[in-house]
Amino acid sequence: MSSSEKNKSPENLPQEVLCPSCGKFVGAYERCPYCQADLDNRFPLKIARRVAVIGSILGLILLYFASVNKRVETISVASIEANHNMALVKLKGKVADVKTNDQKNSINITLDDGTGRIKLSGFDKLDKFKRYFADATKSDGKGLPGAGDILEVKGNLNITDKWGAGIFLTSPKRVLILKRSQIEKRNIASFSDEDLNNVFLVQARVKGYKELGALKSIVLVSNDSEISLTIFKKEFENIKDAKVRKALLTPNSELLVKVLLSEYQSKLQLRLSAPEKKDSIKVLSMGKKISNHKKIALKDITQNKIGNISIVTATVKGVKKLNGLRIIKISDLGKTMDLVVYDDIFDSIPNEKMRKALTKMDSRITVTVKISEYKGALQLALVKLTPVLIGSGATSADAGEIVPLTEVSPSRAGETLTISGRIKAISHTTKGSSLTIESQGKIASVWLGKRVSEPVKKIPGLLVKGAVVKVTGKVTLFQGRSQIQPSQAKDIILWRK
Amino acid sequence: MSFSLLLGFTLAGTGVGFLFSLFPSLHIYNVAGIALLIWQAFQSYIPADGVAPFFMSMIVAFAFINTIPMTFFGAPDESATVTILPGSKYLMNGRGYEAAAICGIGSLCGVFLLPLMTPFFFKIFPVIHRVVSPHMAWILLLVMIYMLMSEWPKGCGMGDTVWKRFKHAWGNLFAGILAFVLSGILGLIITSKSMISVEMGFQNIMPVFIGLFAVPSIVQNLISKEKIPDQHISDTVELTWRQIGQSTFQGGIGGMLAAYLPAVTAGIGSILAGHATALRGDVLFLMSGGVAKVLYYVGAFLFLFIVTPLSPGGLGKGGLNVILKPIFSPEPGDYTIMLGVILLSGCLSFLLLLKASKLTLKLLKKVDYHTLYWFAMFLVMVIVGGLTGSAGIFVMVVSSCIGSIPVFFHARRSNCMAVLLVPICLNMAGYGGVVTSFLGLN
Numbered sequence: 007m008s009s010s011e012k013n014k015s016p017e018n019l020p021q022e023v024l025c026p027s028c029g030k031f032v033g034a035y036e037r038c039p040y041c042q043a044d045l046d047n048r049f050p051l052k053i054a055r056r057v058a059v060i061g062s063i064l065g066l067i068l069l070y071f072a073s074v075n076k077r078v079e080t081i082s083v084a085s086i087e088a089n090h091n092m093a094l095v096k097l098k099g100k101v102a103d104v105k106t107n108d109q110k111n112s113i114n115i116t117l118d119d120g121t122g123r124i125k126l127s128g129f130d131k132l133d134k135f136k137r138y139f140a141d142a143t144k145s146d147g148k149g150l151p152g153a154g155d156i157l158e159v160k161g162n163l164n165i166t167d168k169w170g171a172g173i174f175l176t177s178p179k180r181v182l183i184l185k186r187s188q189i190e191k192r193n194i195a196s197f198s199d200e201d202l203n204n205v206f207l208v209q210a211r212v213k214g215y216k217e218l219g220a221l222k223s224i225v226l227v228s229n230d231s232e233i234s235l236t237i238f239k240k241e242f243e244n245i246k247d248a249k250v251r252k253a254l255l256t257p258n259s260e261l262l263v264k265v266l267l268s269e270y271q272s273k274l275q276l277r278l279s280a281p282e283k284k285d286s287i288k289v290l291s292m293g294k295k296i297s298n299h300k301k302i303a304l305k306d307i308t309q310n311k312i313g314n315i316s317i318v319t320a321t322v323k324g325v326k327k328l329n330g331l332r333i334i335k336i337s338d339l340g341k342t343m344d345l346v347v348y349d350d351i352f353d354s355i356p357n358e359k360m361r362k363a364l365t366k367m368d369s370r371i372t373v374t375v376k377i378s379e380y381k382g383a384l385q386l387a388l389v390k391l392t393p394v395l396i397g398s399g400a401t402s403a404d405a406g407e408i409v410p411l412t413e414v415s416p417s418r419a420g421e422t423l424t425i426s427g428r429i430k431a432i433s434h435t436t437k438g439s440s441l442t443i444e445s446q447g448k449i450a451s452v453w454l455g456k457r458v459s460e461p462v463k464k465i466p467g468l469l470v471k472g473a474v475v476k477v478t479g480k481v482t483l484f485q486g487r488s489q490i491q492p493s494q495a496k497d498i499i500l501w502r503k
Numbered sequence: 504m505s506f507s508l509l510l511g512f513t514l515a516g517t518g519v520g521f522l523f524s525l526f527p528s529l530h531i532y533n534v535a536g537i538a539l540l541i542w543q544a545f546q547s548y549i550p551a552d553g554v555a556p557f558f559m560s561m562i563v564a565f566a567f568i569n570t571i572p573m574t575f576f577g578a579p580d581e582s583a584t585v586t587i588l589p590g591s592k593y594l595m596n597g598r599g600y601e602a603a604a605i606c607g608i609g610s611l612c613g614v615f616l617l618p619l620m621t622p623f624f625f626k627i628f629p630v631i632h633r634v635v636s637p638h639m640a641w642i643l644l645l646v647m648i649y650m651l652m653s654e655w656p657k658g659c660g661m662g663d664t665v666w667k668r669f670k671h672a673w674g675n676l677f678a679g680i681l682a683f684v685l686s687g688i689l690g691l692i693i694t695s696k697s698m699i700s701v702e703m704g705f706q707n708i709m710p711v712f713i714g715l716f717a718v719p720s721i722v723q724n725l726i727s728k729e730k731i732p733d734q735h736i737s738d739t740v741e742l743t744w745r746q747i748g749q750s751t752f753q754g755g756i757g758g759m760l761a762a763y764l765p766a767v768t769a770g771i772g773s774i775l776a777g778h779a780t781a782l783r784g785d786v787l788f789l790m791s792g793g794v795a796k797v798l799y800y801v802g803a804f805l806f807l808f809i810v811t812p813l814s815p816g817g818l819g820k821g822g823l824n825v826i827l828k829p830i831f832s833p834e835p836g837d838y839t840i841m842l843g844v845i846l847l848s849g850c851l852s853f854l855l856l857l858k859a860s861k862l863t864l865k866l867l868k869k870v871d872y873h874t875l876y877w878f879a880m881f882l883v884m885v886i887v888g889g890l891t892g893s894a895g896i897f898v899m900v901v902s903s904c905i906g907s908i909p910v911f912f913h914a915r916r917s918n919c920m921a922v923l924l925v926p927i928c929l930n931m932a933g934y935g936g937v938v939t940s941f942l943g944l945n
Contacts, residue, residue, distance in 0.1 A: 051911055054726065058907035062685050065901030069689070072897075073696040074943050081701060088543060088829035093704020094697055130933060160945075162694075163704060165829035168816065176695075177936035179945040 078160050083122030083171070091165040097124065097173070098184070101155045102203050103266070104280065106132055113150070113175070117157060118203055126159055128175035138178035146183060153266040153279045154187025154205035189264060195231035197274055201267045205279045212259045212293055214390065217357045224254055226261075226276070235265065235276040244282040250289055258293030304341040307384060311377045315389060319372045320345075321421060325365045334364060336371070336386075340413060345375065347388045354390045364388075368420050408476065411448040416488050418481045425450055425490060426476040426501045432469060434459070439469065443477065451489035452477050454498065461495040468500055476501035509556055509840065510847075516557040517848045520564025521855050525863070527572035527724075527879045528717035531565035531800070532822040533886055536706045539826055554831050559804060559841055560848035562823055563614070566800045567852035570606040570793070571863050575599055575731070576724065576872055589785035599734045600860050602789055605742060607856040609793025612751045613758060614849030616794065617802060618842050624806070629813035632763075639765070640932035646767060646775070647683075647924050653778060654679055654915060678912030685905045686715065686918065687925035694926040695939040698894040705826055708923075710887050710895040714902025715919040719910040721880045722903070725873060734864045746786050753780045754791030758798020762806060765820055766923035769799035774917065801845055808838040 025032045027043035037044055080096040099119030106113050113135050115126040128135060139145045151157055160180040161173035175181060191207040210226035210233075217223075222242060224235040237254070245251050253259040264286040265276040280286045302316040320336035320343075332352060334345040347364065355361045363369045375386040408426050427445030439459040441452040454462060463469055476499050479492035492498050523534045535558060542549055574590040593602035635642070660671025689711065697707045757776030761769045773795050777788075800821070807819025810833055817833050887895045902922075909916045929935040939945050 054722075054907065055911045058904050058911055059681070061904030062901065062908060065904050066685055066688060066692075069698070069898065069901050070692055070942075073692050073698060076696060076698060078696075079701050089540065089703065089705050090701055091705040091829045092707050092825065093699075093701040094695075095701055095704075131936075134936070167828060167830055167832040176930070177940060177945050179936075179940060 083117075083119050083124045085121075086124075086163065086165065086171045088165060090163050090171075093163050094160065095163055095173075096158060096160050098156070098158045099124075100203055101151050101153050101157055101187075102268075103277075104150065104152060106150070106282070108132065115151060115157070115175075115181075117159065125169075125172040126161070126175050126181075127172055128178075131175060131178070135175075135178045135181075139183075145178075146186070148186060149283075151181065151183055152187065152205070153277075154189075154203070155183055156185040156187075158182040158184055193231070194226065194228045194233045197233070197267055199269075199274075202269060202274075203266065205264060205266050207262065208265050208276070209260070209262045209290070212254065212257055212261065214257050214354065215255055216354055222255070226263075233274060233276055235263070235278070236270070237278055237281070241278055241281045245287065246282065247284070247287075249292070250287045253289040253292055254287070256293040260290040260293075262288040262290055304336070304338040304343055307341075307343065307377055307386075309379070309384065312379055312384070314377050315374060316377065317372060317374050318386065319370065322364065322367055322369050322371060324367070332365070337417070339409070340415075340417065342417075344380075344383075344385045345373070345388060346380075346385055351388050351390045411443065411445050411450040414450040414481055414488050414490055416483060416486075419483055419488065420481065422478065422480050423490060424476065424478040425452075426474065429469070429471055429473050429475060432471060439463070441469075441475075441477075443475070451484075451487065452479070452498075453482070453484065453489050453491045455491070458492055458495050458498075462498055465495075465500075468498070474501050475499065508550065508553065509844070512553040512556040513560045513844050513847055514851075516560030516844075517564045517851050517855075519557075520561035520848075521568050521852065521859070524565045524568035525571060525859065526882060527576040527875060528713070528721050528883060529879065529886075530712065530717065531562055531569070532826065533706075533709055533713070535561065535823055535826050536709065536890070537886075539705070539830070542830070551831075554827065555833075555837060555841065556844045558823060558827060559801070559844045562800050562804055563797070563845055563848040564852045564855070566613075566797045567607055567610045567849070567856045568859060569796070570603050570610070570856060571859055574603045574606065575860075575863055575867060576875065589788045592785060593789070594734070595732060597732050597735050598737075599731075600736045600864060601740050603860040604737075604740050604857060605786060605789045606793040607853050608740070608742065608747070609750055609754060609790035610797045610856075611793075611849060611853045612747065612790075613754065613794040613797030613801070614845055616751060616755055616798070617805060617845060621838075621842070624809050625811060628806075628809065628818065629811045632818055633813055640928055643764065643766065643924055643928040643931065646764065646771065647921065647928065650771060650774065650915070650917060650920075651680060651683060653774065675912045675914045678908050679914030679918045682905060682908040682912075682914060683918040683921045685908070686921040689902065689905060690922035690924075690926045691929075691939060691942065692944065693898070693922070695935075695942075695944040698898055699891050700894065703891050703895075705829075706890055706895075708822075710891055710899040711902045711922055713883050713887055714899040715906035715922060716916065717883055718880070718899065718903040719906040719916075721876050721883070722907065723910050724876050725880070731867055731872065734867075736861055736864065742786060742790070746784070746790065749780075749782050750787050750790035751794055753777060753782050753787060754794025755798065756780065757791065758795035758802060761795060761799040762802035763818075763820070766920060766927045768917065768920055769795040770917045771920060772799065774915075797849070805838075805841055805845065808833045808841050810835045810838070 019031065023031060023033055025038040025041060025043055027038060028041040030038070030040050032038050032040075078094055078096045080098060081090075083097065083099070097117060097119055099117040101115055102118040102123060103116040104113070111130045111132045113128040113132045117124050117126055135150060139150050140147060159173060159175070159182070161175060163171055164174055165171045187205045189205050189207050191209070192201075194208060194210060208226070208228070210228040213225040213227040213232060215222050215224040221236055221238045224237065225232050226235050242251065253261060264279040266279045268275055268277050278286060300316050302311070302318055304318060304320055307318075318336070318338070320338035322334060323337045323342060324335035326333045330349050332347045334347060335342055336345050352361065352364075355364065363371055364373075374389045376389055378385055378387050408424050411425055411427060413423055414425060425443060425445070427443035427450070429441055430444040430449065431442040433440045436456075438456045439454045439462075441454065443450050443452055459469075467473060468475065477490055477492055478497040479490040481488055482491045483489075519534070519538070520531060523529055524531060538558070538561070542554065574594060590602045590606070593599055654676055660668040660673070662668040662671050693707065693711055697704075699707045699710070753776050754773070756779060757772035758769060759772075760775055761767050761772030769792070773792060776791070776795070803821035804819060804823045807817040807824055809818050810816075884896070887899050906916070906919055908914065909918055926935060929938055936945070
């Protein structure tokens with residue numbers, strides 16, 4: 007192509023390659039070689055690339071140093087709002103609770119900064135926390151933060167509608183223990199609201215305990231003051247020493263306990279501080295069971311025993327609920343007495359099973375009672391925080407104790423008794439066998455149902471007139487008359503005194 | 504909640520989502536953050552029950568309408584960095600409207616796919632989650648390795664020296680790796696010790712994402728002298744039933760991966776699904792991209808409502824979950840309501856997409872798109888500056904430089920997702936604290 011042809015401007019060439027001043031073809035020149043006009047040029051990508059690479063590296067370095075040197079803002083729990091989610095914040099407060107889970111390798115700390123509480127969660131971080139806080143070169147070396155310690159924590163807020171605000175602990179370095187709790191030895195009577203969320207050393211005696219669902223409420227008493235020590239099932243299981251666990255549930259045990267004073271429903275209560283640590287509970291003396299009080303039969307209770315605390319075994323025969331108390335009729339060996347159980351004492355019975363046994367008809371119970379009188383009549387009062395031992399429904403004679411034939415009476419209906427005597431008369435019917443037993447001039451009836459009489463008949467010398475037998479069975483009524491009814495063949499045996 | 508109130512919030516959310524999705528480079532999560540602040544200010548007047556339908560319909564509308572800036576303005580978000588190329592090709596061939604329609608049909612298929620997958624979501628998905636979640640760290644690590652390695656090899660380069668040929672062949676790959684590494688470091692800094700103020704903590708990551716994805720696109724388009732050719736608005740699209748089936752299948756896999764795996768976007772999910780299914784073609788890319796976008800944005804939020812004994816708190820993830828979790832928790836029974844909201848909003852959004860595409864093309868004939876991009880740049884600066892202050896602007900600028908690397912070196916923009924992938928993977932593996940301690944960020 008000739009130069010004149012090149013310098014022509016064909017209509018089909020794009021505008022960018024033509025000089026805007028003289029219209030001649032200039033290609034990629036930045037200045038027209040013909041008229042020296044400056045030409046619009048396209049932005050070179052090379053510049054963009056260099057700016058991108060250098061800018062990003064330099065910018066990242068600047069950003070890194072800015073972040074490292076950034077001061078994290080301290081906020082209060084009460085000021086946390088929804089738009090603070092994911093923000094990096096600093097919080098200062100007192101540890102209200104520490105929960106660790108070795109299986110899940112997690113640690114949860116509840117921090118109270120005076121304006122509210124927030125949960126600090128370290129999932130799969132417990133071992134790192136333990137190592138860090140045990141290392142004296144990195145921290146004070148006294149172990150994990152405990153209740154009452156003052157902490158400063160840095161972390162990203164995690165706010166959810168369901169669980170509220172919390173912080174995920176990503177590193178133990180973000181938890182700074184400003185002050186370890188000084189554990190002061192205090193008397194129960196001296197506790198007040200100002201002492202809330204502080205850890206104390208308390209020496210007290212176990213008065214008793216009761217189980218409430220997933221926790222045990224142990225009543226500690228010291229110098230006539232008492233307070234509840236609440237231990238959750240998991241915390242109780244974390245107590246490694248079996249002796250300590252036993253002492254906590256044994257009345258009269260003397261303990262020296264590290265506790266956190268808290269409150270529940272406006273009532274002061276104690277919680278164990280770090281139950282998994284050996285030194286948090288010391289058993290000064292093991293208590294004795296209250297059941298070491300003397301046992302006494304109902305029939306032996308007399309006026310001169312008023313004021314005594316004794317253990318009685320009897321059968322529940324009736325329950326009457328009155329305002330503020332229950333009157334339970336108990337019976338043993340023909341003697342019936344009233345057992346008064348006030349509502350607060352009923353509530354103090356250690357568990358639901360025991361409470362049910364106390365009010366269930368015909369249940370056999372062993373209880374600790376105080377002998378008293380009311381309007382001239384002897385009565386028994388259940389002692390607070392004592393267990394209700396549950397029998398099998400057998401009588402005190404269920405160990406084989408033989409009772410006089412006169413005991414076979416309508417008042418003993420439903421009870422299992424053991425009698426012995428000579429067979430005076432036998433009559434067989436299609437439905438079973440009826441025996442008349444005689445002993446010391448008294449007689450009693452025994453009925454053997456077909457299922458029992460058939461195998462018994464096969465025992466030589468047993469079902470014959472004159473044989474001396476021992477029979478154990480339930481007292482039933484037939485046509486208004488009481489009789490003993492054994493339930494199995496082995497309940498009737500030949501008896502030699 | 505009464506039907507009229509539910510309908511009202513759904514329509515309102517669709518409307519808001521429609522309006523704001525038209526802006527190039529403006530992400531719906533930014534809008535959601537602003538909406539949350541407005542809701543907090545007026546929460547005594549707005550019923551709490553309206554939160555879920557409003558935001559769900561907003562995100563559904565975004566999943567559809569976002570196609571318009573993506574296709575016509577070349578402004579992809581983090582979910583669409585793979586599909587932008589076929590869309591641009593269609594646009595330059597005068598078939599931009601068809602590209603938007605195909606993408607919209609894909610999104611519509613995604614909307615209908617979600618209710619059909621309900622039995623899977625409630626019966627099988629929670630079990631999968633139980634099994635997979637303890638292994639998430641190494642799964643994400645594999646995703647990252649795959650993202651990087653799937654770009655290799657690229658073939659031989661051109662040039663008259665060995666160095667020039669090497670540079671030509673491998674330059675963009677190393678640029679991609681550089682973008683990945685720098686994004687990862689940026690992510691570690693931002694997630695462990697953010698510069699953003701406490702009051703805007705929930706928008707910690709906003710300047711980063713705007714910088715990594717929005718600003719480079721704006722800059723790129725401002726530099727570009729490309730003229731959009733005349734577009735033809737057709738009544739039909741080049742699509743067969745077989746392609747619909749294949750796209751739904753591919754997009755479904757990609758979208759589900761993106762909806763479930765943390766920090767994995769629809770773009771990354773589409774790469775994985777595309778390689779897994781070995782299906783190729785521009786139509787497939789466009790349509791499966793639409794399916795994946797709906798599953799990614801809408802599905803991730805819908806998973807929050809899968810309340811089962813194995814998943815009592817739902818299985819949701821994603822930016823909208825993070826923004827809303829302080830004020831909202833799902834109840835059993837909400838899932839069905841959300842399905843209704845998705846269906847209604849999705850169908851409306853599809854119709855709006857077609858209409859809006861036509862209007863946009865008419866507008867583009869009269870208005871230079873550079874003007875729109877200058878406005879978009881101004882808008883993002885105002886949003887970032889207004890919400891997060893100078894610290895946010897600084898972070899945005901740094902992120903923009905990093906995000907510009909794949910743009911100008913022709914590498915994969917999805918490599919910038921290392922900003923979340925790396926910190927999340929490290930934290931899940933239990934090494935996040937170690938790394939940040941090493942960097943002095945503790």
